[in-house]
Amino acid sequence: MSTGTNQTNELSKSFDPNEFEDRIYDMWQGGGYFSPRGEGDPYVVVIPPPNVTGVLHLGHGLNISLQDLAVRYYRMMGRPTLWVPGTDHAGIATQQVVERKLIDEGTNRHDLGRDAFVERTWEVKREHHRIITKQLKKIGGSCDWSRERFTLDEGLSKAVREVFVSLYDEGLIYRGLYLVNWSVGAQTALSDDEVEFKEVNGRLTHIAYPLEEGDGSIEVATTRPETMLGDTAVAVHPEDERYKSLVGKNVVLPLTGRAIPIIADAYVDREFGTGAVKITPAHDPNDYDMGRRHELESINILNKDGTLNENVPEKYQGLPVKEARKAVVADLKDDGSFVRDEEHVHQVGHCYRTGVPVEPLLSEQWFVKMRPLADEAMKVWEEGEIVFYPKRWENTYTAWLRGIRDWCISRQLWWGHRIPVWYNDETGEVKCLLEDPPAEDLVENGGQWRQDPDVLDTWFSSWLWPFSVLGWPEKSEDLSSFYPTTALVTAYDIIFFWVARMIMAGTHFTGKAPFRDIYMTSLVRDKQGRKMSKSLGNGVDPLDIVDEFGADALKFTLAFLAAQGQDVLVEKESFGLGSRFGNKIWNAARYLLMNLNDRELVEVTNDDLQPVDQWIYHRLNQTVEGIHSAMEVYRFNDAAQLAYEFFWNDFCDWYIEASKLSLYSGDAAEQNRAITLLVSLLEESLRVLHPFMSFITEEIYRKLPPIPGRDRAEALIVAEYPRASDDRRHESVAEAFGSLQDLIRSVRTLRSEFTIPPAQKVRFSVRCEEGFAHLRFFEEHSELTELLASAEGTTYGRDEVDRAGSVTLVGNGYQVYVYVRDAIDLQKEVAKLRKDLEKTERLLVQTEKKLQNQGFLSNAGEEVIEKERAKQAEFSGKVEKVRAYLAELEA
RNA sequence: GGGCGCAUAGCUCAGUUGGGAGAGCGCUUGCCUUACAAGCAAGAUGUCGGCGGUUCGAGCCCGUCUGCGCCCACCA
Numbered sequence: 004m005s006t007g008t009n010q011t012n013e014l015s016k017s018f019d020p021n022e023f024e025d026r027i028y029d030m031w032q033g034g035g036y037f038s039p040r041g042e043g044d045p046y047v048v049v050i051p052p053p054n055v056t057g058v059l060h061l062g063h064g065l066n067i068s069l070q071d072l073a074v075r076y077y078r079m080m081g082r083p084t085l086w087v088p089g090t091d092h093a094g095i096a097t098q099q100v101v102e103r104k105l106i107d108e109g110t111n112r113h114d115l116g117r118d119a120f121v122e123r124t125w126e127v128k129r130e131h132h133r134i135i136t137k138q139l140k141k142i143g144g145s146c147d148w149s150r151e152r153f154t155l156d157e158g159l160s161k162a163v164r165e166v167f168v169s170l171y172d173e174g175l176i177y178r179g180l181y182l183v184n185w186s187v188g189a190q191t192a193l194s195d196d197e198v199e200f201k202e203v204n205g206r207l208t209h210i211a212y213p214l215e216e217g218d219g220s221i222e223v224a225t226t227r228p229e230t231m232l233g234d235t236a237v238a239v240h241p242e243d244e245r246y247k248s249l250v251g252k253n254v255v256l257p258l259t260g261r262a263i264p265i266i267a268d269a270y271v272d273r274e275f276g277t278g279a280v281k282i283t284p285a286h287d288p289n290d291y292d293m294g295r296r297h298e299l300e301s302i303n304i305l306n307k308d309g310t311l312n313e314n315v316p317e318k319y320q321g322l323p324v325k326e327a328r329k330a331v332v333a334d335l336k337d338d339g340s341f342v343r344d345e346e347h348v349h350q351v352g353h354c355y356r357t358g359v360p361v362e363p364l365l366s367e368q369w370f371v372k373m374r375p376l377a378d379e380a381m382k383v384w385e386e387g388e389i390v391f392y393p394k395r396w397e398n399t400y401t402a403w404l405r406g407i408r409d410w411c412i413s414r415q416l417w418w419g420h421r422i423p424v425w426y427n428d429e430t431g432e433v434k435c436l437l438e439d440p441p442a443e444d445l446v447e448n449g450g451q452w453r454q455d456p457d458v459l460d461t462w463f464s465s466w467l468w469p470f471s472v473l474g475w476p477e478k479s480e481d482l483s484s485f486y487p488t489t490a491l492v493t494a495y496d497i498i499f500f501w502v503a504r505m506i507m508a509g510t511h512f513t514g515k516a517p518f519r520d521i522y523m524t525s526l527v528r529d530k531q532g533r534k535m536s537k538s539l540g541n542g543v544d545p546l547d548i549v550d551e552f553g554a555d556a557l558k559f560t561l562a563f564l565a566a567q568g569q570d571v572l573v574e575k576e577s578f579g580l581g582s583r584f585g586n587k588i589w590n591a592a593r594y595l596l597m598n599l600n601d602r603e604l605v606e607v608t609n610d611d612l613q614p615v616d617q618w619i620y621h622r623l624n625q626t627v628e629g630i631h632s633a634m635e636v637y638r639f640n641d642a643a644q645l646a647y648e649f650f651w652n653d654f655c656d657w658y659i660e661a662s663k664l665s666l667y668s669g670d671a672a673e674q675n676r677a678i679t680l681l682v683s684l685l686e687e688s689l690r691v692l693h694p695f696m697s698f699i700t701e702e703i704y705r706k707l708p709p710i711p712g713r714d715r716a717e718a719l720i721v722a723e724y725p726r727a728s729d730d731r732r733h734e735s736v737a738e739a740f741g742s743l744q745d746l747i748r749s750v751r752t753l754r755s756e757f758t759i760p761p762a763q764k765v766r767f768s769v770r771c772e773e774g775f776a777h778l779r780f781f782e783e784h785s786e787l788t789e790l791l792a793s794a795e796g797t798t799y800g801r802d803e804v805d806r807a808g809s810v811t812l813v814g815n816g817y818q819v820y821v822y823v824r825d826a827i828d829l830q831k832e833v834a835k836l837r838k839d840l841e842k843t844e845r846l847l848v849q850t851e852k853k854l855q856n857q858g859f860l861s862n863a864g865e866e867v868i869e870k871e872r873a874k875q876a877e878f879s880g881k882v883e884k885v886r887a888y889l890a891e892l893e894a
Numbered sequence: 895g896g897g898c899g900c901a902u903a904g905c906u907c908a909g910u911u912g913g914g915a916g917a918g919c920g921c922u923u924g925c926c927u928u929a930c931a932a933g934c935a936a937g938a939u940g941u942c943g944g945c946g947g948u949u950c951g952a953g954c955c956c957g958u959c960u961g962c963g964c965c966c967a968c969c970a
Contacts, residue, residue: 018932200967207970225970238970272969280970289968350967395898399965402897406966496965530906532963563918564907568899570963572906580918583932594929632910640908644917659929667928748936754924755936761927846914853913858950867913874914 013596014706018589020553023702028140031701036720037147039083039485046077046084047488049469049518050146051501052154054093056100056131059138061527061535061573062494064545065565067144068558069524069639070492074145075694076634079724085485087472088139088146090132092155094419094461095189095356101127101418117417124418128155142545143554143697145720150481152472154464155420162471163420163464164437166512171424171435175372176412178424182284182291183411185364187309187324188357191415192368194460195408196499198352198361207347208332209277211340212237212254215262221246221254222342224276226349227286228335229327231256232315233304234263236282238293241267243278257340258331259316266297285365303365307415324362369413369422369457376507377407383506383516392522392637393568396495403499412460419458427451466504469517486513490520490637498523522637525570527561532572548578555696556581562643562695584647585699588692591655592703595681598666599708604679605672606711609730616680617733618740619658622649623684624731627691631727643695650688657744658684683710690722746819749812756835757827767821768804813884815877833892840885847878 015022031037039045048070053063070086078084101124105111112120132153139146152159170176183192208228211220221237234256239246246265253262270293271280284294284301294301306312311319311327319327335341352361381404383389384397391397413422424435429451434440444450464471469488473481487509493502502521509517528534535542548557559581565571612620626649633641658681665677686707689700697720704719716722750767759765809820810832853859853871860868 014929016929018930223970227970270968275969282970287968287970289970292968349970398898402966498965526964566908569907570900574906576919577906579932583930586930586932590930590933592929597929636910638910641910644908648917655930656934660934663928752936756923758924761925761935849914853950856950859913860950862950863913870913 014589014593014703016593018586020555020585020698021550024141024143024549024554024698027698027701028143031145031718031720032140032148034718036078036718037086037145038149039085039147040721041081041083043082045485045489046074046080046082047087047485048074048085048490048492049087049472049488050089050144051491051493051497052089052091052152052465052468053135053139054096055090055128055135055153056093056097057135059135059142059545061543061545061548061561062524064142064548064557065527065561065571066492066494066524067139067142068561069522069565071142071144071558071697072562072639072642072694073490073492073634073637075697075720076724078145078720079690079693079722081723083484085150086144086146087150087152088136088144088148089152089468089472090135090154091465092128092153092419092461094414094416094458095186095191097124097128098416098418099189099356112417120417128153138546141549141554143558145697150472154461154468158474158477159464159467159471160420162467162475163459164423165476166467166508167423167459167463168435168437169512170371175375176369176435177372178367178369178413180365180367181370181411182286182288182363182365183368184352184354184361185305185307185309185366186354186357186359186361187307188354188359189416190307192364192366192411192413193354193361194411194462197355199355200350200352202348203351205347205349205351206344207276208335208344209342210257210281210335211342212256212263212281213340214249215253215255219249220340221249221265221279222277223279223281225281226347227328229311229319229324229331230283230286230304231281231331232259232311232319232327233283233285233302234281235284235294235299235302236263236297237265238268238271238280238282239265239278240271240273241269243271243273246279257338258334266293266299268293268296286363288363291363291365301365305362305364307364309362324360368411369455369459371410371412373407373409373507376511377404379510380404380503380507383510388516389506389518390520392520395568396498396521396523399495399498400503403503410460412463413455413457414460415456416458419461420464422455422457422459424455425452426455428453462500462504465501466508467512469505469509470513475513486517487515488518490522491518492522492524494526495523496526520637523568525565525568528570528572530572530574532570543573543575548575551575552578552582553585553698555585555698558697559584559643559647559695562639563647564640566640567638581696584651585696587651587655588696588699588703591650591659592685592706594659595678595685596706598678599682602671602678603675604682604708604710605675607676607679607683611676612680614733614736614739615658615661617731617736619653619684620731621733621737622653623687623691623725624727626653627725628727630691646692646695650692654684654688679710682707683713686710686713687725689719690725693719693722694724742814742816746812746814746817749814750819750821753810753812753821753823753827756831757823759823759826765821765823767819768806768809769817769819770804771817811884811888813881813888815881818884829892833889836885836889836892840882840889843878843881843885847875847882850875850878 050070051066053059074084074086101120102112104127105115115123136151167176184195184198186193205226207224207226209222209224210228210231211222213220223237225231237254239250241250249265250267252265254265255262266282270289271278282290282293282299284291284299285303286305291301293299302314304311304315305324310321310323313320319330322330332341332344353359354361381401384401391400423437424433425440426433440452442448444452446453467475470482470486473479473486475482491502505517509515526534545557556578560573560578561571563580564573564577626645629645630642633639633645662677662681665673669677686704689704693700701719704722709715746769750765754765804820806820808824809822810824810827812819812821850871854875
């Protein structure tokens with residue numbers, strides 16, 4: 004059976020990803036290939052949802068690329084594979100985007116009103132959503148768009164509501180007046196995790212508080228002098244002799260004239276500063292605790308916009324914190340209570356979204372009691388239900404769980420899930436409801452019930468993501484088929500925000516950890532190791548990379564560079580790696596397709612394989628095995644490198660080159676055999692490469708002719724991934740081919756060192772030694788050496804040959820005589836040989852020492868010793884021959 | 895204060911159970927050789943951060959020191 008292949012399936016001469024990437028993506032999506040197919044153990048990934056109003060950066064590029072790589076690999080491995088895409092409503096960030104727009108339009112959200120503002124935000128969301136999904140497609144993400152979700156869509160809102168009500172009913176959600184982190188920038192409370200501590204060069208101000216009675220004073224120190232306006236005590240250590248007598252007395256607070264007590268508390272560090280601390284329960288976490296212990300009054304001095312309120316003397320009212328600080332210090336100086344101030348480096352909390360310093364503020368907020376949830380999350384880890392890659396992140400995870408604190412979930416925003424709690428202000432009743440109360444009961448319609456104005460922390464919907472996207476709380480088909488999911492691929496900077504909380508929610512509400520494998524991606528940095536950011540201007544836009552190099556280059560380069568657990572440093576130019584690889588694949592394929600003309604693809608059986616064919620199949624086998632084991636443990640860079648090396652170094656550099664003689668000089672049958680093997684190997688290589696280089700391989704796959712005896716998938720994306728097979732294992736052939744490569748390289752080196760022009764053919768003979776497996780190989784397949792070394796008039800054999808006029812190259816098990824003595828500088832050759840001899844002698848001595856070492860012989864493994872013996876034989880043989888040859892040359 | 899990570903070729907980094915030091919880029923030399931100059935062939939460059947230890951044998955294991963980086967933490 005044979006198939007005519009005279010159709011023109013040519014590839015264009017120049018390689019341009021832009022020419023086919025969009026077209027191929029549409030083909031995939033149109034073909035429904037992104038949806039799970041088949042039966043069996045599914046491979047499921049949910050995307051870490053990008054902020055809907057955000058801009059994709061290279062971190063997303065890496066994250067999307069690695070997920071796509073894994074998903075495509077498992078899809079081709081035949082597992083029903085699902086990658087659920089979606090976006091996050093990102094409360095603070097999105098609200099800010101819209102608020103800024105309003106300010107530009109000369110208005111603001113309060114003028115607009117809540118409903119109109121939310122509607123406006125939905126418009127902005129829709130606009131950005133279109134852009135961001137387009138970007139995800141550009142990058143090549145093979146996600147199932149028919150299942151796309153948004154954290155604020157109907158189903159997910161239902162999940163959020165369900166979870167809130169159920170936690171409320173369990174007593175795990177509570178409301179109360181607590182000191183929280185207040186972001187003046189975003190005008191909302193934040194959870195502890197949303198506060199970023201940064202080192203700040205501040206000043207430590209020492210202030211003397213005069214005693215109410217007598218002349219003495221007590222000196223305190225603070226980094227936030229303005230908070231003294233809200234002081235309600237001064238604390239000292241109970242055993243501090245300096246102050247013991249003062250405990251119980253009062254001091255008069257400067258600037259306000261209020262009298263406040265001196266109390267004793269063991270929390271105070273006698274060594275720090277003066278050993279006396281001013282206490283501001285309303286604006287400092289420690290002071291707050293102490294205030295509770297001592298039943299101190301709390302005086303809130305801040306408005307929510309960060310200005311001082313009516314609880315401070317009039318002259319400070321309305322001043323922002325920063326200004327108030329200056330004014331207070333100035334006034335303290337005037338009034339004589341200022342002692343001194345000094346430079347002081349300390350950690351100051353900042354809002355992770357707006358970057359402004361966080362002000363601790365006493366306010367009414369909703370919290371989730373985390374301890375019980377954290378315990379469950381700890382348990383699933385202990386039981387091995389979840390595994391981190393790399394493993395060390397488990398420490399970070401467990402440390403956080405151990406030190407868990409309650410989670411402040413209410414946000415004073417308008418964009419988000421409204422808290423499902425209603426108050427009856429007359430009766431004081433509170434109800435938390437799954438369904439909204441009837442409209443007529445609401446105060447705005449003349450009823451009595453008023454809904455809590457706040458929305459929930461964005462992460463309160465994100466933590467449900469792996470099961471809410473699959474339909475929970477409904478008992479959907481997707482939920483039963485695809486939950487728990489298989490892998491989570493995300494960056495390590497959101498372990499607390501997201502990963503740990505998803506595990507809590509998943510475990511608590513579904514009884515199962517939401518995923519098994521947690522792959523923490525590296526952070527992408529610039530070449531100086533700096534985080535990419537807009538302000539530094541060092542950001543690289545993944546779409547620019549796609550435009551310039553193609554999506555395959557983006558994915559391949561990142562996969563190749565991103566070793567597990569190591570931050571990856573890149574610049575735009577780095578992506579030349581993937582781009583060049585694409586070019587290589589393109590040209591190899593173009594070359595083979597060109598050579599289909601006037602030849603036929605024929606049936607080729609294992610019996611038809613020559614050693615070089617067996618060698619390439621052996622290498623393919625090894626490559627596939629290596630990729631499988633690398634993928635199993637998420638070593639993407641190893642897998643990418645194996646694929647790269649096989650295709651470029653083995654297939655292109657050796658196999659295609661070696662095939663040229665058959666392809667051009669063989670008879671018709673041989674030519675057909677050769678092209679068939681080449682195209683078959685190309686086809687299989689495309690399957691190997693597809694997860695790494697998806698677009699280009701699919702594009703080429705479409706142009707391949709039918710190959711006799713091989714099934715054709717409707718698209719490469721759903722073709723079967725190659726597996727290793729025993730009948731392709733050819734160890735001894737591989738060893739022989741290794742020797743052949745050595746031989747060829749040594750001839751090439753000789754040519755290169757003596758600059759013998761490529762056009763000038765050299766004549767050489769090979770003499771193989773008795774007892775070497777590769778002897779027959781050389782004898783039977785002389786054309787390989789002939790072609791690869793650009794030689795002519797070659798003779799082979801076991802017998803001595805005429806060496807007159809030759810230069811000898813000594814290899815393991817063979818010698819090559821190259822007849823170029825006239826063309827080379829003998830002195831240089833002698834010098835080179837001496838150097839080579841020295842090195843070999845050194846190696847020989849090393850090996851012999853080992854073999855004489857009793858400790859080595861008794862402790863090392865059998866294999867290691869065997870290997871050492873083989874080395875000894877090789878080295879000593881070589882030394883002997885080179886010595887003899889040198890003596891001959893020098894004579 | 896606690897925890898973690900990194901120091902390997904000029905640059906960016908691989909190196910999975912300890913057994914003759916690797917890749918990509920860059921550099922040098924020669925080639926537009928019937929796919930690819932985004933290429934081919936050949937080549938140079940390493941006290942594997944310092945010191946000590948375990949071992950027949952250490953880039954890899956242990957200790958210690960130095961220099962960077964990150965995370966967590968309520969010392970005003």
